[in-house]
Amino acid sequence: MAIREFPLPRVDRSGVDLGLLQTSCANCGLHQLCLPASIGGDDLPRLDKVVEVKKSLDREQALYAAGEAFRALYVVRSGAFKTSAVDSQGEIQVLGFHLPGEIMGLDAIASGRHQCGAEALMKSSACEVPYDKLEEVAQELPGLQKQLMRVISREVQHDQRHLVMIGRKVALERLAIFLHSLSQRLERISRDPHLFVLPMSRRDLANYLGLVVETVSRLFSRLSEQGVIAVERKTIRILDPAKLRELAGELSL
Amino acid sequence: MPAGPSQTCAVPTPVPIAAVEFDADLLARYDVVGPRYTSYPTAPSFRDDFGEAEYRVAARESNEDPIPRPLSLYVHVPFCESPCFYCGCTRLITREHGNAARYLDHLEREIALQGALFDADRPVVQLHLGGGTPNFLDIDELARLTELLADAFNLELEDDRDYSVELDPRYLVPGFIEGLAELGFNRVSLGVQDLDPDVQQAINRIQPASQTGDAVAAARDAGMRSVNLDLIYGLPKQHPESFARTLESVIALQPERIALYAYAHMPERFKAQRQISADDLPTPAVKLALLGTAIRELTRAGYRYIGMDHFALANDSLARAQDAGTLQRNFQGYSTHGQCDLVGLGMSAISRVDSCYAQNLRDLPGYYQKLTQRELPIARGLKLDAEDELRAELIQSIMCRGRVQFRDFEDRFGIRFDGHFGREMAALAMLAADGLVQLHEYGFSVTPRGRLLLRVVAMAFDASFQRPEALARSFSRVI
Numbered sequence: 001m002a003i004r005e006f007p008l009p010r011v012d013r014s015g016v017d018l019g020l021l022q023t024s025c026a027n028c029g030l031h032q033l034c035l036p037a038s039i040g041g042d043d044l045p046r047l048d049k050v051v052e053v054k055k056s057l058d059r060e061q062a063l064y065a066a067g068e069a070f071r072a073l074y075v076v077r078s079g080a081f082k083t084s085a086v087d088s089q090g091e092i093q094v095l096g097f098h099l100p101g102e103i104m105g106l107d108a109i110a111s112g113r114h115q116c117g118a119e120a121l122m123k124s125s126a127c128e129v130p131y132d133k134l135e136e137v138a139q140e141l142p143g144l145q146k147q148l149m150r151v152i153s154r155e156v157q158h159d160q161r162h163l164v165m166i167g168r169k170v171a172l173e174r175l176a177i178f179l180h181s182l183s184q185r186l187e188r189i190s191r192d193p194h195l196f197v198l199p200m201s202r203r204d205l206a207n208y209l210g211l212v213v214e215t216v217s218r219l220f221s222r223l224s225e226q227g228v229i230a231v232e233r234k235t236i237r238i239l240d241p242a243k244l245r246e247l248a249g250e251l252s253l
Numbered sequence: 254m255p256a257g258p259s260q261t262c263a264v265p266t267p268v269p270i271a272a273v274e275f276d277a278d279l280l281a282r283y284d285v286v287g288p289r290y291t292s293y294p295t296a297p298s299f300r301d302d303f304g305e306a307e308y309r310v311a312a313r314e315s316n317e318d319p320i321p322r323p324l325s326l327y328v329h330v331p332f333c334e335s336p337c338f339y340c341g342c343t344r345l346i347t348r349e350h351g352n353a354a355r356y357l358d359h360l361e362r363e364i365a366l367q368g369a370l371f372d373a374d375r376p377v378v379q380l381h382l383g384g385g386t387p388n389f390l391d392i393d394e395l396a397r398l399t400e401l402l403a404d405a406f407n408l409e410l411e412d413d414r415d416y417s418v419e420l421d422p423r424y425l426v427p428g429f430i431e432g433l434a435e436l437g438f439n440r441v442s443l444g445v446q447d448l449d450p451d452v453q454q455a456i457n458r459i460q461p462a463s464q465t466g467d468a469v470a471a472a473r474d475a476g477m478r479s480v481n482l483d484l485i486y487g488l489p490k491q492h493p494e495s496f497a498r499t500l501e502s503v504i505a506l507q508p509e510r511i512a513l514y515a516y517a518h519m520p521e522r523f524k525a526q527r528q529i530s531a532d533d534l535p536t537p538a539v540k541l542a543l544l545g546t547a548i549r550e551l552t553r554a555g556y557r558y559i560g561m562d563h564f565a566l567a568n569d570s571l572a573r574a575q576d577a578g579t580l581q582r583n584f585q586g587y588s589t590h591g592q593c594d595l596v597g598l599g600m601s602a603i604s605r606v607d608s609c610y611a612q613n614l615r616d617l618p619g620y621y622q623k624l625t626q627r628e629l630p631i632a633r634g635l636k637l638d639a640e641d642e643l644r645a646e647l648i649q650s651i652m653c654r655g656r657v658q659f660r661d662f663e664d665r666f667g668i669r670f671d672g673h674f675g676r677e678m679a680a681l682a683m684l685a686a687d688g689l690v691q692l693h694e695y696g697f698s699v700t701p702r703g704r705l706l707l708r709v710v711a712m713a714f715d716a717s718f719q720r721p722e723a724l725a726r727s728f729s730r731v732i
Contacts, residue, residue, distance in 0.1 A: 233318050236319070
C-alpha cells in the first residue's frame with residue numbers, strides 16, 4: 001500500500017510478482033530494454049529456452065560472489081542489486097546498483113571469473129542467462145548479437161558516468177548526478193521518475209559516491225532545503241527536476 | 254512515521270488551531286474508556302515474539318535512511334521514596350539508596366549496548382529522565398548517567414536541544430537543579446497534582462506550596478529554559494473551589510507548560526490506588542466541573558490548550574510547533590522533536606525505532622538478569638505494518654493538528670480515503686452530527702467543543718476498536 005517496494009510501479013502492487021516470474025520473455029515488461037529487444041517475435045521462444053532459471057533472492061542474499069567461475073549473465077527482474085569488490089586491505093568498494101532490466105556479470109566474460117559480487121538489496125529476482133547457450137543462440141540471431149553489444153555499451157557508458165561523477169570535486173554534484181541518473185533509469189522502465197524509494201543504505205551510497213556517510217546526509221538535507229527534493233525516510237520525491245538536472249551538469253547524460 | 258520539518262514529503266500546512274470549548278453535556282455523553290495514544294498501536298497490543306533480534310534489525314534499518322532521524326533518549330528511573338496513592342506508573346517504593354547505584358551499573362550496560370546500535374552522527378536532540386522519581390538519584394549519580402550517555406551517544410550541545418528531568422519537589426536538595434543545569438539539562442517538570450492540604454493527605458503526597466515555589470525559583474535561577482507543572486483533576490477530596498485556588502497559585506508561578514491529567518481510578522490494576530476510598534472521589538459531575546474550572550482559569554491566564562492534557566503559554570515551543578504544524582506526540586506526551594527515533598532505557602522503557610516499538614522488561618530482577626548476560630532487556634514489541642503506519646499517522650494528525658487532510662494520506666499511502674476508511678467515515682459522520690468534528694471537502698477538523706475529546710475522534714481510526722472484544726480492555730476514561 002505505501003510506497004515501500006522498490007521499484008514496482010503502482011499497478012503491480014497486487015502480488016503479481018510471482019506470476020511475472022513464470023512468464024516468457026515475450027510477456028516480460030522489461031523486454032524492450034533487455035536481450036529480446038530487436039529480436040523478432042518468432043525467434044523469441046528460442047531465447048526463452050536459454051533463460052533457464054528465474055532466481056528469487058532475499059535481502060542481502062548473494063547472487064554470485066567475487067572469484068566465482070563465470071557461467072551466466074543475470075538480468076534484474078524485480079527489486080535491486082548492488083555489486084561490490086573487496087580490495088587487498090579488506091575494504092569494500094561498492095561498484096554499482098542495478099535496477100530491473102539491467103544486466104550483471106558482463107565484467108566476468110573476459111577472465112571467466114566474477115570480478116565483483118552481486119547481492120540483493122531487498123527481496124529481488126533475476127533471470128539467469130547461461131553464457132554458452134546465449135553465445136550459441138546469438139550466432140543464429142543477429143538481432144540478439146546486436147542487442148548484446150548495445151547492452152554492453154550501456155554498461156560501459158554507465159561506468160564512465162560513475163567515473164565522471166567520482167571526478168567531481170563538489171560533493172553536491174555527485175549526489176545530484178546519482179539522483180538524476182537514477183530518475184532516468186526509473187523512467188526507462190516506466191516507473192515514476194520523481195517518486196521512489198532508495199533501495200540502498202546511506203552507507204552503500206556513501207561508499208559508491210566516495211563520500212563519508214555524514215556528508216551524504218548533509219547533502220540530502222541541503223537538496224531538500226533548496227526545494228530540489230523532499231526526503232522522508234527512504235522515500236525521495238524530486239520536486240524540481242530541472243534544478244536537479246542543472247546541478248548534475250551536462251555530462252550526467 | 255510522522256510528517257515534520259522541511260525535508261519531509263508531506264509538509265503540513267500551518268493552520269491556526271481552534272480554541273477549546275468546554276461543553277459539559279457533550280463530555281458527559283462521551284465519557285467512554287479509551288487509550289491516550291502516546292503510541293499507535295497502543296502498548297497492550299505489543300507482542301511477546303518481538304525481541305532483541307527484531308529490535309537490532311530496526312535499529313540498523315534506521316541508520317540506513319539517507320537522512321537518519323535524530324535520536325530522542327528516555328531514561329526511566331523507577332524508584333520512589335514514598336507511594337503516591339493515585340499513581341499508575343511503573344515504579345518501586347524504596348528508601349534504600351543503594352538501589353540507585355546498582356540500577357546505574359545495569360543502565361551502564363544497556364546504554365553501551367544501545368549506543369552501539371546507532372550511527373555516531375545521529376544527534377540526540379531530546380533527552381528525558383522520567384520515573385518514578387529521577388531525583389531519587391543524587392547529583393553525582395546523574396552526572397555519571399549523563400557521562401555514560403555522552404560516551405555512547407552523540408549528545409547535542411546546541412541550544413535547541415530539549416533535555417528535561419521530571420522532579421519531585423519534596424526531595425530536592427539545595428543546589429540540585431543548578432547541578433542539573435550544569436550537566437546540560439534545560440527543562441524541568443515538577444509534580445504538583447494539587448496544593449490543597451486535604452487532597453494531599455488523601456493521595457499521600459504532602460507538598461507545601463512553598464516547596465513547589467522554591468523549585469520553580471531554583472529552576473529560573475539556574476537558567477532552565479522551561480518549567481512544566483503537573484496537575485491532576487478527579488483526585489479524592491477535590492472540589493472546584495479549592496482546585497481554583499490551586500490553579501491560581503500555579504498560574505502565579507508562570508510555568509511555560511502545564512499538564513492537567515485526569516485521575517483514572519483503576520484499583521484492580523494499580524495497587525496503590527486501593528488506598529483511596531471511592532467515597533472520597535468526586536462524582537462524574539464534579540469531575541467535569543473540575544475540568545471546566547481548570548480550562549476556564551488556564552485559558553484566562555493565557556495558556557493555550559495544546560491537546561490531550563497539555564497546556565502551554567503562547568510563546569512556548571510547543572505552541573509554536575503546533576502553529577507551524579510540526580507538533581508530535583510520543584510516549585512523553587507532546588514534543589517538538591517528533592521526527593526522532595526514540596530509544597527507551599531502563600526498566601519498562603519503550604523505544605520507537607524505525608517502524609517498531611519495543612518495551613523493556615517491567616520487573617527489576619528480569620531487567621538486571623538480561624543485562625548481566627549482556628543482552629538487551631526487551632520483553633515485547635511490535636513491528637508496524639503499512640496499515641498500522643497509516644493509522645498511526647492519522648491519529649498523530651488528529652492529536653497534534655486537530656485536523657486531517659485526505660490528500661496528504663492518499664498521496665503518501667496510495668489509498669483512496671473514503672474507500673479505505675468506509676466504516677471509519679461512517680463513525681466520523683456520527684461524531685460530526687454530535688458536533689465533535691466538522692467534515693470538509695478536503696478532510697475533517699476537530700471543533701472547539703471536540704478538542705477535549707481528541708481520544709474519541711482518534712478511536713474512530715483505531716483498528717483494534719473495529720473488534721468488539723477490544724472495547725473491554727482496561728483503558729482509562731476519556732475525561
